[in-house]
Amino acid sequence: MSRFLAFIASRLVIAVPYLWLLVFFLVPFFIVFKISLSQSAIAIPPYLPVFRFNEGIEGLLRGLRELSFENYGWLLDDPLYVNAYLSSLKIAAVSTLLTLLVGYPMAYGMARAPHSLRPVLLMMVILPFWTSFLIRVYAWIGILKPEGLLNQFLFFLGLIDQPLIIHGTTAAVYIGIVYSYLPFMVLPLYATLEKMDYSLVEAAEDLGCTPISAFWKITVPLSLPGIVAGCMLVFIPAVGEFVIPDLLGGSRTLMIGKTLWDEFFANRDWPVSSAVAIILLLILVVPIAYFQRAQARAREEEN
Amino acid sequence: MESLGSTRRSFAPWLDPNAEPYIRFENVTKSFGDFAAVDDLSLTIYEREFFALLGASGCGKTTLLRMLAGFEKPTSGRILLDGQDLLGVPAYRRPVNMMFQSYALFPHMTVEANIAFGLKQDRMPKAEIADRVAQMLKLVRLEQFAKRKPHQLSGGQRQRVALARSLAKRPKVLLLDEPLGALDKKLREATQFELMDLQQELGLTFVVVTHDQEEAMTMADRIAIMDRGKVMQVATPAQIYEAPASRFVADFVGAINMFEGEVLEAAAGRARIRDRSGVEFSLDNGGDASAGTTAWLAVRPEKVQVTRERPDGAVNAMEGEVWDIAYLGDMTVYNIRLNDGRLVKASVLNSLRRIEDALTWHDRAWISFAPDAGIVLIR
Numbered sequence: 146m147s148r149f150l151a152f153i154a155s156r157l158v159i160a161v162p163y164l165w166l167l168v169f170f171l172v173p174f175f176i177v178f179k180i181s182l183s184q185s186a187i188a189i190p191p192y193l194p195v196f197r198f199n200e201g202i203e204g205l206l207r208g209l210r211e212l213s214f215e216n217y218g219w220l221l222d223d224p225l226y227v228n229a230y231l232s233s234l235k236i237a238a239v240s241t242l243l244t245l246l247v248g249y250p251m252a253y254g255m256a257r258a259p260h261s262l263r264p265v266l267l268m269m270v271i272l273p274f275w276t277s278f279l280i281r282v283y284a285w286i287g288i289l290k291p292e293g294l295l296n297q298f299l300f301f302l303g304l305i306d307q308p309l310i311i312h313g314t315t316a317a318v319y320i321g322i323v324y325s326y327l328p329f330m331v332l333p334l335y336a337t338l339e340k341m342d343y344s345l346v347e348a349a350e351d352l353g354c355t356p357i358s359a360f361w362k363i364t365v366p367l368s369l370p371g372i373v374a375g376c377m378l379v380f381i382p383a384v385g386e387f388v389i390p391d392l393l394g395g396s397r398t399l400m401i402g403k404t405l406w407d408e409f410f411a412n413r414d415w416p417v418s419s420a421v422a423i424i425l426l427l428i429l430v431v432p433i434a435y436f437q438r439a440q441a442r443a444r445e446e447e448n
Numbered sequence: 449m450e451s452l453g454s455t456r457r458s459f460a461p462w463l464d465p466n467a468e469p470y471i472r473f474e475n476v477t478k479s480f481g482d483f484a485a486v487d488d489l490s491l492t493i494y495e496r497e498f499f500a501l502l503g504a505s506g507c508g509k510t511t512l513l514r515m516l517a518g519f520e521k522p523t524s525g526r527i528l529l530d531g532q533d534l535l536g537v538p539a540y541r542r543p544v545n546m547m548f549q550s551y552a553l554f555p556h557m558t559v560e561a562n563i564a565f566g567l568k569q570d571r572m573p574k575a576e577i578a579d580r581v582a583q584m585l586k587l588v589r590l591e592q593f594a595k596r597k598p599h600q601l602s603g604g605q606r607q608r609v610a611l612a613r614s615l616a617k618r619p620k621v622l623l624l625d626e627p628l629g630a631l632d633k634k635l636r637e638a639t640q641f642e643l644m645d646l647q648q649e650l651g652l653t654f655v656v657v658t659h660d661q662e663e664a665m666t667m668a669d670r671i672a673i674m675d676r677g678k679v680m681q682v683a684t685p686a687q688i689y690e691a692p693a694s695r696f697v698a699d700f701v702g703a704i705n706m707f708e709g710e711v712l713e714a715a716a717g718r719a720r721i722r723d724r725s726g727v728e729f730s731l732d733n734g735g736d737a738s739a740g741t742t743a744w745l746a747v748r749p750e751k752v753q754v755t756r757e758r759p760d761g762a763v764n765a766m767e768g769e770v771w772d773i774a775y776l777g778d779m780t781v782y783n784i785r786l787n788d789g790r791l792v793k794a795s796v797l798n799s800l801r802r803i804e805d806a807l808t809w810h811d812r813a814w815i816s817f818a819p820d821a822g823i824v825l826i827r
Contacts, residue, residue: 347519348552350539352566352617366556 174426181419182212192415216420225404226421230428232399236315236390237383240322244379245372247323248330252371253364255331256338267335270328282321282392289317289393313395321389326382330375337371338364370439377436381429401425459669460684461494468531470495470653471516471621476525478511478677485511487677488525498647498654500668502661502701508677509657510549513623516655517546530620540569545619549626551610553598559585559609560594566617584612587646604635611643615650622647624656628663640666661701665689673697689748694827698746705752705792707745711737711824719824721745725788729764735824744825751821752794754782754807758814765816768792770807782807784815 183192220226255266273281288294291308299305311317341364349359365372387402394400401421408418461467469492478486486508493499501509514520515527518539527534534542545566554562563584567577585591588608598606607630614622627643628636644667647654658664664671665685673680673688673696680700681693692698695706709723714737720730721743729745737743758765771791772783781795792815807813 342550342552344548344550344552345554347517347539348546348548348554349565350519351517351544351546352613353540353569355538355540358569363554 177419178423180415181216181417181423182214183416184213184215185414185416190415191413216416217424219417220420220424226401229399229401229404230424233384233386233401234428236318236322236398236400237380237386240319240326240383241376241380243319243323244326244330245376248327248334248375249372251327252331252334252338255335256341257343263339270331270335274328278325279388282325282388285317285321285324285393286312289320312393315394315398317393317395318390318398318400321393322379322383322386325389326379329378333374333378334368334371337368341367373436373439377433381433384429385425459496461497462492462670467494469493470497470530471655472526472528473512474526474528476512476515476522476527478508478515478520479523484677486515486522489677489679491672491679491682493653493655495653496651498644498667498669499656500664500671501655501657501674502664502671503659503674504700505659507674509674510625512674513546513625513655513657516621517544517623518542543619544621544623545614545617546623546625547610547614547627549629551598551606551630553606553609553613555598558595558597559590559601562598562609563613563616565613570617580616584616587615588612603630603632604639607631607639611646615646615652618650619652621653621655624654626658627656628660629658636663643667665701673700675700691823692746692825695744695746695825696827698823698825703749703793703795705747705749707747709743709745711739711741711743714739719743721824725766725786725790727766729822730819731764731822731824732820733823736826737824741826745822746825747817747822749781749793749795750779750797751817752792753816754784754794754796755814755816756805756807756811759816762814762816763819764822765814766792767812767814770809770811770813773807773809782813784813 180192185191186193251270255263255270258266286293289312290296291310291312293312295311296305296308299309311320345363345367346356346359349363350356354362385402385405386400387406390398390400390403391406394403405418405421405425408414408421412418471491471493473489473491476486476489477484489508489512491512501512503509511520515522516529516534518534518537522535529542529544554565557565560581563581564577567580572580581594582591585594588611590605590608590612593601593605593609598609601609607627611627624643628639631639640663643654656664656667665688668685670682670684671688672682675696681688681697683691683693688697688701692701698704698706707721707723707729709721709729711719712722712728713720718730718732719735719737720728721737722728723745731745735743753759758767766786768784768786770782771785774781774783777798779795779797781793784792784794786792794815
């Protein structure tokens with residue numbers, strides 16, 4: 146009897162996360178998916194209901210017949226959406242690379258710092274999280290705008306006589322993304338670099354490697370799991386980023402998150418914006434799946 | 449002093465005043481903050497020598513090795529290799545290779561790639577690299593493991609890969625940091641002899657760091673005993689054991705009985721010492737003792753005889769009680785408690801299978817040793 150109870154209990158424990166995913170991920174996903182197949186209408190909510198439960202079986206069947214992938218076809222036809230997707234992927238890819246270039250030396254320096262200093266450095270990386278993300282992005286407006294801190298400082302140094310126009314450009318979006326997502330890059334990199342046995346680098350130098358070539362042949366390959374994890378953690382949210390391009394970017398910075406927002410709130414076209422969201426999800430599922438597999442492989446390697 | 453014990457082979461360039469040392473440490477100091485890990489140390493090592501740095505952990509032996517490899521810079525002093533000052537020569541240009549204590553095998557490369565790594569840095573032609581790698585794999589008998597990754601190997605196999613990798617470039621000097629530390633006892637003993645054979649066969653200079661005195665005694669031509677950044681004595685294993693230069697060395701290597709006393713007489717190499725219980729000892733080898741000073745008489749346990757009666761004509765003898773007996777199979781170690789409470793250790797070889805009338809706990813017994821069995825130490 147008690148064994149039976151234990152069996153039930155163990156199943157329950159496993160069931161909890163599955164239930165969680167079902168209720169908070171799969172069900173909303175299907176709701177959004179369903180809306181994406183519907184038609185926009187002047188109503189509350191602003192789309193044609195798919196299922197009319199009060200009309201019995203007939204109503205359900207009629208509802209099903211009304212479903213169509215028309216919205217998806219429309220998205221692919223309109224270059225605005227395709228360009229927004231491509232531009233989002235490009236901006237996310239470039240800023241991921243920039244974040245890696247800034248984050249790697251930081252993580253490396255932290256991992257090689259004296260033991261007593263490491264918690265402090267780690268704290269300094271995490272500290273910005275204690276302030277609202279929105280406020281931090283707003284602060285960058287104050288830095289980047291033509292009469293902002295950066296331009297004033299450069300004037301003071303005498304390096305420029307015309308203010309640099311950064312705010313409202315794609316460059317500002319890059320700066321914003323690199324700044325906001327840097328900790329997500331630094332932390333996994335630091336974790337792998339700190340674990341690495343430094344005597345491996347010494348062994349490489351002992352065998353004739355210059356310090357630079359030892360870095361490329363030993364340190365970089367061995368920190369690859371951290372590089373992959375950091376890049377995924379930056380790339381995935383950056384593709385759908387809305388706040389940064391909205392606040393720092395200009396009208397010419399095309400990103401899918403902004404398009405989504407406009408469809409929802411300006412056009413009130415829920416079916417199309419749902420379709421935009423579903424396609425965005427599909428685009429991101431591929432790198433996420435790859436990331437998961439890479440992680441699983443790394444774990445196997447360790448065992 | 450050269451008659452003490454016999455060296456393993458007739459190889460003793462350190463006795464030849466014309467021999468030029470291969471490695472020279474000249475007044476080398478290495479400080480980390482206030483702490484001097486290596487303190488004004490001078491040392492010479494000869495070509496083709498198997499040299500051991502022996503000491504407790506923290507004595508500076510690893511720091512010394514790392515300075516030779518180029519991973520640490522001396523705070524002051526010079527290190528010369530084959531007449532060339534190594535200061536300013538980075539680790540990757542030194543003709544020495546190191547076998548790391550942790551082995552430091554590259555986890556993302558196969559055994560083969562690990563061994564080939566150093567050769568590739570030298571831009572050796574591919575075919576030659578393949579030849580050399582095959583040769584090295586054969587040397588350490590790991591031919592069938594060439595394609596494995598380090599984590600698929602046992603501890604002993606990893607040790608051999610590390611050895612093969614450090615030998616692949618045919619360095620002039622091989623540095624070994626606790627090479628056998630991670631192996632179990634049986635494997636360690638077998639590997640000791642393998643290393644010695646390898647060193648003879650390849651004609652290389654080996655500098656090995658170890659805290660295991662048995663390992664150092666077995667393998668090395670000469671041993672440097674280190675303590676707190678200084679060299680206490682450099683000598684052959686036999687000299688270290690039979691003619692230690694100080695109480696520290698005598699105590700550090702093997703077991704020893706020490707009696708503090710006053711030198712009554714010291715002349716022509718002989719010495720008479722009265723220990724604090726009033727017993728007088730006379731020794732053939734008086735060392736540097738001079739009359740009227742304090743000195744220590746040291747006797748190894750295997751040179752102490754244990755008998756029921758005072759042996760006839762024994763010069764150095766004391767009476768006591770059998771306090772402890774440890775039967776080790778090949779020998780028996782007795783702890784004899786002297787009348788004044790001090791314990792003396794004596795080990796007796798069990799050359800007969802059965803001894804009638806063997807000593808047992810609380811028997812009265814005499815300990816004695818010959819005049820040439822003891823060492824007089826003044827430091």
